[in-house]
Each structure stands twice: as C-alpha cells, then as structure tokens.
Amino acid sequence: MNSTATGSKKAHRRRAFSRADRTTLSAFVGVPLFFHLLLVWVPAFLTIVLSFTYWSGISISRIKFAGLANYKNIFFDTPAFWEAIQNNIIWLAWFAGIATPLGILLAYQIDRQIRGHKFYETAYYLPVVLSLAVTGIIWNFLLRPDGFVNGLLGRDIDNAISFFGNYHINIYVILTIASWRHIGYIMLLYLAGLKSVDMALREAASLDGATEWQTFKKVIFPAMKPVNVIVIVITIIESLRAFDIVYIIYGSSAGFPILGTLVFQNIAGEGASMKGAAYAVILFVLSIGPIIAYLRTTFKSDVQ
Amino acid sequence: MSIDVELQAAAIKYKNKQKVKDRFISAFIGIFAIAWIFPIVWTVWTSLRPYKDVRAHGVFSMPKTLNLQNYADAISRMDLPLYFWNTFAITVPAVFLTLFFGSLIAFVVSRYSFRWNVSLLLLFTAGNLLPAQLVFIPVFKMYITLGKAVGIPRLLYDSPWGVVLIHVAFQMGFATFVLSSYMKTVPKEISESAMVDGATVFTHYTKVMLPLLRPALASLGVLMTTWIYNDFFWALVLMSTDSKRPITSALGRLQGEFVTDYNLLAAGAVIAALPTLIVFFVLRKQFVSGLTLGSTKG
Amino acid sequence: MSEVTNGISRRSVLKGAAVGGLGLAAGGSLLAGCGSKATGPLAYGARSVDAGPTAQNKALIAAYTAKTKNEVKYNATESNAFQNNLSQYLQGTPDDTFEWMAGYRMQFFAEQGLLADLTDVWGAIGDQYADSYKIASTGLDGKQYFVPKSWYPWGMHFRKSMFKDLGLSADTVTNWDEFLKMLDGMKKKGLVGFAAGDKGGWEAMGTFDILNARINGYQFHVDLLAGREKWTDAKVLDVFTHWAQLIPYMNPNVLDLEWDGAMQLLLQKKAGSMLMGSWFGGNFKEQSQADYDDLSIIPFPEINPEHGRDTVDAPIDGWCVAANGTNNSGGSDFLKFAGDMEGVNATLAAKDANGALIPMTSANNGQDTSTYDAFQKEQMAVMDEAKYITQFLDRDTRPDFAGPVVGPAIQSWFKNPKDVNKIVDSLQAQWDALPPLA
Numbered sequence A: 001m002n003s004t005a006t007g008s009k010k011a012h013r014r015r016a017f018s019r020a021d022r023t024t025l026s027a028f029v030g031v032p033l034f035f036h037l038l039l040v041w042v043p044a045f046l047t048i049v050l051s052f053t054y055w056s057g058i059s060i061s062r063i064k065f066a067g068l069a070n071y072k073n074i075f076f077d078t079p080a081f082w083e084a085i086q087n088n089i090i091w092l093a094w095f096a097g098i099a100t101p102l103g104i105l106l107a108y109q110i111d112r113q114i115r116g117h118k119f120y121e122t123a124y125y126l127p128v129v130l131s132l133a134v135t136g137i138i139w140n141f142l143l144r145p146d147g148f149v150n151g152l153l154g155r156d157i158d159n160a161i162s163f164f165g166n167y168h169i170n171i172y173v174i175l176t177i178a179s180w181r182h183i184g185y186i187m188l189l190y191l192a193g194l195k196s197v198d199m200a201l202r203e204a205a206s207l208d209g210a211t212e213w214q215t216f217k218k219v220i221f222p223a224m225k226p227v228n229v230i231v232i233v234i235t236i237i238e239s240l241r242a243f244d245i246v247y248i249i250y251g252s253s254a255g256f257p258i259l260g261t262l263v264f265q266n267i268a269g270e271g272a273s274m275k276g277a278a279y280a281v282i283l284f285v286l287s288i289g290p291i292i293a294y295l296r297t298t299f300k301s302d303v304q
Numbered sequence B: 001m002s003i004d005v006e007l008q009a010a011a012i013k014y015k016n017k018q019k020v021k022d023r024f025i026s027a028f029i030g031i032f033a034i035a036w037i038f039p040i041v042w043t044v045w046t047s048l049r050p051y052k053d054v055r056a057h058g059v060f061s062m063p064k065t066l067n068l069q070n071y072a073d074a075i076s077r078m079d080l081p082l083y084f085w086n087t088f089a090i091t092v093p094a095v096f097l098t099l100f101f102g103s104l105i106a107f108v109v110s111r112y113s114f115r116w117n118v119s120l121l122l123l124f125t126a127g128n129l130l131p132a133q134l135v136f137i138p139v140f141k142m143y144i145t146l147g148k149a150v151g152i153p154r155l156l157y158d159s160p161w162g163v164v165l166i167h168v169a170f171q172m173g174f175a176t177f178v179l180s181s182y183m184k185t186v187p188k189e190i191s192e193s194a195m196v197d198g199a200t201v202f203t204h205y206t207k208v209m210l211p212l213l214r215p216a217l218a219s220l221g222v223l224m225t226t227w228i229y230n231d232f233f234w235a236l237v238l239m240s241t242d243s244k245r246p247i248t249s250a251l252g253r254l255q256g257e258f259v260t261d262y263n264l265l266a267a268g269a270v271i272a273a274l275p276t277l278i279v280f281f282v283l284r285k286q287f288v289s290g291l292t293l294g295s296t297k298g
Numbered sequence C: 001m002s003e004v005t006n007g008i009s010r011r012s013v014l015k016g017a018a019v020g021g022l023g024l025a026a027g028g029s030l031l032a033g034c035g036s037k038a039t040g041p042l043a044y045g046a047r048s049v050d051a052g053p054t055a056q057n058k059a060l061i062a063a064y065t066a067k068t069k070n071e072v073k074y075n076a077t078e079s080n081a082f083q084n085n086l087s088q089y090l091q092g093t094p095d096d097t098f099e100w101m102a103g104y105r106m107q108f109f110a111e112q113g114l115l116a117d118l119t120d121v122w123g124a125i126g127d128q129y130a131d132s133y134k135i136a137s138t139g140l141d142g143k144q145y146f147v148p149k150s151w152y153p154w155g156m157h158f159r160k161s162m163f164k165d166l167g168l169s170a171d172t173v174t175n176w177d178e179f180l181k182m183l184d185g186m187k188k189k190g191l192v193g194f195a196a197g198d199k200g201g202w203e204a205m206g207t208f209d210i211l212n213a214r215i216n217g218y219q220f221h222v223d224l225l226a227g228r229e230k231w232t233d234a235k236v237l238d239v240f241t242h243w244a245q246l247i248p249y250m251n252p253n254v255l256d257l258e259w260d261g262a263m264q265l266l267l268q269k270k271a272g273s274m275l276m277g278s279w280f281g282g283n284f285k286e287q288s289q290a291d292y293d294d295l296s297i298i299p300f301p302e303i304n305p306e307h308g309r310d311t312v313d314a315p316i317d318g319w320c321v322a323a324n325g326t327n328n329s330g331g332s333d334f335l336k337f338a339g340d341m342e343g344v345n346a347t348l349a350a351k352d353a354n355g356a357l358i359p360m361t362s363a364n365n366g367q368d369t370s371t372y373d374a375f376q377k378e379q380m381a382v383m384d385e386a387k388y389i390t391q392f393l394d395r396d397t398r399p400d401f402a403g404p405v406v407g408p409a410i411q412s413w414f415k416n417p418k419d420v421n422k423i424v425d426s427l428q429a430q431w432d433a434l435p436p437l438a
Helices: A002-014 A019-050 A069-077 A079-111 A117-129 A132-143 A148-152 A170-195 A199-207 A212-223 A225-241 A244-250 A259-267 A275-303 B002-047 B051-057 B069-078 B080-111 B117-129 B136-150 B160-184 B188-196 B201-230 B233-237 B247-257 B262-282 B284-296 C003-012 C015-020 C025-031 C051-068 C079-084 C086-091 C104-111 C119-128 C131-136 C160-165 C176-188 C205-225 C234-249 C259-267 C278-287 C289-293 C328-339 C341-348 C374-385 C399-415 C417-432
Strands: C042-046 C072-076 C097-101 C147-151 C154-159 C192-195 C271-277 C295-298 C311-313 C316-321 C388-390
Touching (some): A019 B080, A019 B117, A019 B136, A019 B160, A019 B201, A069 A275, A069 C417, A079 A117, A079 A170, A079 A225, A079 A259, A079 B002, A079 C399, A117 A170, A117 B002, A117 B262, A132 A148, A132 B002, A132 B247, A132 B262, A170 A225, A170 A244, A170 B002, A199 A212, A199 B002, A212 A225, A225 A275, A259 A275, A259 C399, A275 B117, B069 B080, B069 B262, B080 B117, B080 B160, B080 B201, B080 B247, B080 B262, B117 B160, B136 C086, B201 B262, B201 B284, B247 C079, B262 B284, C042 C051, C042 C328, C051 C278, C051 C328, C051 C341, C079 C086, C104 C399, C119 C328, C154 C205, C154 C259, C154 C278, C154 C311, C176 C192, C176 C234, C176 C271, C192 C234, C192 C259, C205 C234, C205 C311, C205 C388, C234 C417, C259 C271, C259 C278, C271 C278, C278 C289, C278 C295, C278 C374, C289 C295, C295 C374, C311 C374, C316 C328, C328 C341, C399 C417
Parallel strands (some): C192 C271
Antiparallel strands (some): C097 C316, C147 C316, C154 C271, C154 C295
C-alpha cells in the first residue's frame, strides 16, 4: 500500500489544480477546520490562559491576572485534589490491570466460538449501548440503601451497607459500574480485531504444540498491534476523563472526588472560579501525553 | 506416513482436551454474562411493578400485579414525544454534519498530497480526545456573545444548533480519523482514472468517493448516533429551556421529581434506553464495524 | 465585600414576619393589580419539578394570566441542575422571572449585574412585608432585587407518636444533656437517634450552623462565615467535638443518604429525630395526612446558656427578575402580583394530587396564621423564640467557598472525625487562598 501511495503522490504533484478545484479543496478543508479550531482548540487555549486569572466567569472586564495562584491553591491548599489524583490513579490501575485484560480475555474466548458465544457477546456488550444517565439509575436501584443488594442481605435502610458513602469501598463500587461498560467496549474492539487475524496462523501455532497462552502472546498479540494501541489509549483517556458516571451518582458534590468532577464543580454553577480552569488544564496536561504517544504510533507510517 | 498419524492423534487428543476446557470456560463466561445483564433485567422487573405494591410488601415480595402502568405514567408525565423530538433534532443534524465534514477532510488528506496532511490529521484526532470541560467556559461565552452581536440571543445558546455544533466539532476528529483510514484501503487507481477523465475535485468527491464510502459512513453513523444520543453534558450546560433538552436530561428531571417512586423511574429509564437498544439490535453489524474501522484497516 | 451588610441583614430577618401576623391582610390586594396589558407575555423559571411547588406555581400563574391576560411560559428545571447551571442561565437567555433565594446568593448575582432592580415592586407591595424581609431582599447597592415567597425554619423534627412512646415531650429536650439523654433512649430502643444524610454535600451544613450558633453565638458564626474569625479557632474545634458526640446516634450511612434518605428514616419510624428544614413537611403530606399530622418541630436544644436558643436557620425562598431576560417590566409586573396578597392567596389555594392544600408559610404579613395547621404553628413558635435569623451556610458565605470547600470538608470529617485538626487547617488555608472579590 505504501508503494502505491508514493506512486500516486508523484502523479498528483505533477498535476496543477484549476482555480475551481483549488477553491473546492480549500472549502473542503477550510470549513471543517474552521469549526474545529473555533470550538475546540481556540477555547482550549483560552482556558489555559484563564487558568492564570481570577474570574467568576461572568463579566469579562473583571478578569484579573492571578499568576500561579490557582495552581498554588490546588497543589498546596486543596486536599480534595490529591484525593482526586489518587482516585484517578486507582481508576487507571484498575482499568489497565483488570478491566481491559478481562475484556481482551473475553474477546479471545468468544472469538474461538465457544458454545453460546453469540449470546455472550450481546450480554457483555449491552451496557455499552446504554447512556450513562440510564446506567447510573440502574445501579442505583441495585446499590442504594433500600435497593436490591441491601435487601438481599436483609439490611434495612438504617443499617444498610453504604456502597456509595463508605470511602473504603465506594471507589470499587464505582469502578465496578465503570467496568460494566468498559469491559464490553474493549471486548468488542478486540473481537473485531481478532476476526482479521488469520485463522491459519493460529491453528498452525497450536499444532506446533504451543500452549494457548504462547499462541496468544507470540502470534495473536503482535498481530493485533493497531488495536492494542487503541485499547491502551482508550483505557488511559477514559480513566483520566471519567466524569459522567460519578456526576450521575454524586451530583456535583465531592462525595467521590475525581479530576473530572472537580473541574465541573469549580468552573460551572454559582461558585465558578478559574480554579476550575486550572483543574481542566491539569487534566489536559495529563491526557496529552497518551494522546501524543497514540498519534505517533498511528501516524508513524504516514510521517515516513 | 507414521508421523502424519501421530500428528493427527496429537491433534485429536489436543482437541478433546480443549473441548473439556472449553466447556468450563463457556460455563464460566456464561455465569458472568448472566450477572452482566442482571442489572438490566432487574430494572425491567422493577418497572413492571406498582410502587404501592412494593412499598407495602417489600422489594422481594411476590408481585401481586405486573403491568405497564408505570410506562403509561412515565410517558404521560415525562412529555416523551417532546423530549424524543429534541433528541432527534440534535442527533440527526449532528451525525450528518460530522460525517460530512469528516469525509471532506478524509477525502482531501487521503487523495491529495499536501505537506500538512499529517499535521491536519493529528490536529483533528487530538482534538477529539480533549476533555470537554476544558472548552466549556469559552464556548459558552462565544455562543452568547455571538447571539447578542447578531441580535438573536438564542442563535446558538439555548438552541439545538449550538449543541449540534459542539458535537460536530468534537466528533469530527474521530470521523476524519476513521474515514481516512478507510479511504486508504480504496485503491488509488479508481481516483486516478477519475482524474485522468478530467473530473473536478468536486465530482471526484461526490461521484467517485462518496458511493465507495457508503458502508463506512453507515457504520460510523450508527456509532455516532449512540454517542450523541447518550450525551447529557452539553445539553445541560448550553441550554436554559428545559423543554428543549434531550431525553437523557429529561431522565435526570424524572429522577429529581420522583425521588421515592423507583418503579416509575425504572420505566422512564427503560423508555429512554429503548431507541439505542433497538438501534443496537437492528444495526448490530454496522455498530461493531464502525467502532473498529479505524483500528483494523489502514 | 458584602460580609458586613450580610451580618446586619441576618440579624433581624424574618423576625417581623414571624411575630407580625395578620397586619395588612385586608388592604393588601387593593394595592396590587398594577398588571397592565402592555407588559406582554413573559417566561417563568422554576427551580423545582416537585409536584407540590409545581401545583402552586401553576395556580399563581393562572391567576396572573386571568387578571392581566399576559401569557406566562413555564420553564421548570430540576433543582440541582438549575443551581449548577445558574451562572450560565443568567448570562444567557434566562426567563424573565425565576425562583431563587434571598441573602448572599442573591446579592452575588445582583452585584454582577445579572438581576434587575425591583425597587418599584417594593414600592408597590413593600408595606406587606416586614422590614427584615426588605433587608434580606436588598443588594449591596441598597436596591431591592428579590421578592420573598416563603420561609421555613431548621429545627429538630420528630414524630409525635414516637415521642409519646418514648415518654418524651418538647419540654424535656431543651438542653444538650437532655438531648443526649433523648438520643440515648432512642438508641436503646434500637432507633437511629439523629437521622443524617450528607451525600449531597450540603445537608450537614445545617448541623454545623446550629451547633456553632448554640455554642459560640450568632455573632461568631456570622463573623466566621465572613472570614473575620478563623476556622482554626478553638471555638470551631468545640463545634466538631460536640458534633462528634452525635455520631454514635446517627445512621452509619450518612454519606450514602441525601436529605430524602434521612427523611425516609423518620418516615419509616426507624429514626427518632432529624435536624432539617421544615420544607419536607410537604413530602410527608404526599405520603399521607396521618404522617403529616404526626410531624412536629422544636428548636435545637441550648448548649451554651449564654446564647440559649437565640438563633435559627430560616432560609427565605422567592423570586428575582433576570436582567438578561427579554421582558424585565413583565417580570416585575408578575412579581408585583405574586408578592401581593392576591398572588399569595392564589398560591395558597393550590391543591396537590390528593386534593389537599399544600402547606406553605408565606413571607407576606397578610397570610392568616390562624388558618395554619399544627405543624405550621410549631414552625412559627420556633421562629418566635429566636432572636437572630441566619439563612443557611451556603447562603451566608461566598459561593466559591460553601459548595467547593465547606461541603467536601464536612464530608471528609464524616469519613474520619479524628482528622478534625487537619480539616479546619485546610478550611482556613482554602479561605485564605480564595481570590479577592472583584
């Protein structure tokens, strides 16, 4: 494919565009680019600038330069920030160490067409289709003080297990809910990738006496490189950007602080301050690393 | 000869061993699968029981009545047609524009070579991955400033179009990325012959590429529909009139209104989830391939 | 900025209303009806989707439309979503008149130029309200930006039937020792003594308010919230020490329950008492009239004899007119009607789904307190006893401090009460790190 690409590149270069073609091309690129820059990159840049100011988000004439004050405030005076970082890290570790591997494992097994694989695929994928608003409501039914699980354990509302309130367990409760969606998502991504891996390759390996694990490690995993990259990035980005599910369950209170909700709590509503912008920038800085790594891998061939 | 036989024997033995193992694996995955869908089943079950019944006899009591009354109530109290229409008015233009813009960029970067092709792709893809909260305040300010400047305060703020545009701006990145990967698999010769025939860039796009892109657009469209359908953040912060908000926000409203009547809430949740579930079951193939176009091709 | 004004305004807010009683009932409606057809259609923003308030609002709007022929568009948003979004709402395309709260939370937005001046409304209907309400409705510039609708006190709620079973009465729970004895008795009966929820992050602020006022007095409380006193003060630690004594009597899942979860404990007779604002009486009434009739309120007990029971949290709810609305004069006109006894009567006449009246303690002098039910009369009594009125922690201090700082701090105290020193240190540090008010 590479060779045809270079071949046609040469062919194109020789071609001079007519004026109409040039207009068309500029419009084709220009219009989408305009909206994308205007609504994504320009605001992102402005938020970075705003994170160095004091402002209530209302009257533009009242913006005041604050230097690093917002960041100092976050790093040195806000315990919720460190709690949030801790929670985001646990989130990432859980996703990377448990949820994502489980999704891959599932995909691998279902791809071998074990009995009932069609049903399993649907069952595991179902949660991904549901909106987070619905997901929050569903799990609330199960875990609230007078919900299913507490009922099953014979606990009344006054001595119910505090699934969302007890800080020893609530992160794992939230992670279970998040994994409920994440595992199916990863499974599906991987499953589609596996379908493109040559069956003959796998059978040959198994006949060679390789164990399943060896086959997976030596044959399948390397062949899945493009999917692996996507899976890794999704795992990291989703762990850092997590917001919806926590917002649905805790509202904008700090019942379970993570970076995503801290941004919202500080940037929207009555108590808006540019401390929220600073949180958003921290989130941005943390996620840009994996984004760049991902893009470099994906576009390596193009750059060459 | 004998080696062949041995190999075959080994293969059969391997297969038998594998069969037993597979049964275990299948059972294991099956148990989990049931646990997986249990929360959904429980919600549906809850939605079929009257609140009074549950309140009097407890959550685990044998149901005296099972009916669709909660659904009838939810439909009449949630103003469902209105909210579904709002969702429709946001999702359809957003998906259409996202695919359109994404295909334009993908078309240019994969068919014509300019120096900044890769940078362009990088820009769009990276933009897609930025956290939404990072852009929220400036976007909001832009919307109201523009509205005031042209004398139509609801031009973008508190208008479905504002929500559409922000979705398009974000999702365009993903569409571009996926579609350009897909286009790379379309042989260049097709394009070259079109150009030799003297087709303009415009006809090249409309007459040659678009028809070829159709399966990819369909898959991506299905995926985008469920993503945009499920969003509630932008509709919450960029709209002030509740009756303009999409169904996902209406669900939050239902949650606030019926703090105690979980059975009614369950019915509301099922109704709100239904369209995506239907889309998923009917267009399952497209959905799956939409998700993986970008990762397996190119 | 507004701390000083706030301090003053709190002092006597509502006092007059609570004592004032009938007053101008008869004369009121004559003054109203400034509604002219010229004001045209307008939009009303409600910050609740609950059945009770919705029925009241609709009744009020219907009465206004019948009188003035002005159409009113009704836009109701769930209260959390409304509050989280208020800043954007007011800057964008707000409804002409919308429901909000008195005090700091109103003054903040008035100061940002987002609320319309309602001085002329007060000129028309001001004599139907006690001075204290006017003060609570006044911005930092001395103009009025708010029209009060109703108020409710925060106090100890219990069920009469349960009190009787326990051999208790309001007279036997007047000071801290008696209070602890009461809780102990409830605990021995297997009840939750002090039902509490703080999942929403704001519910427990009411407990802090009242403990601080009882132990350290009104002035210290107001000064603390205005930043004139330090959170690291031993007096604040004393509040948490007292609070910690209540923990053994609380339900163990405080951080898992929102206010309605705590209410359920009382409703289901699993808890003996609950500190809460009386607004939830409406929810009891929705369950059944018997539940509502069983509900009772007394002032939080005395802790420090020096301060007795002289302070109460009694938030005022009401309306503002959004400066960015399309029809400011329409909004004002509506509020002239809504705040007038004629509008108040229309609101009070609304019925819930069961056909019963919805209990509301109006801010208007004209509301006939003789029609109050027993629970409302008790609320009046709680008000009457207090010398000082506060709004509520998140209405009495900076919004960028209350929600994002105090809320999480109290939640982390519930997680680990032993961390109290660390928590007050952090509260003070976060106060000190707040940006200067522009």
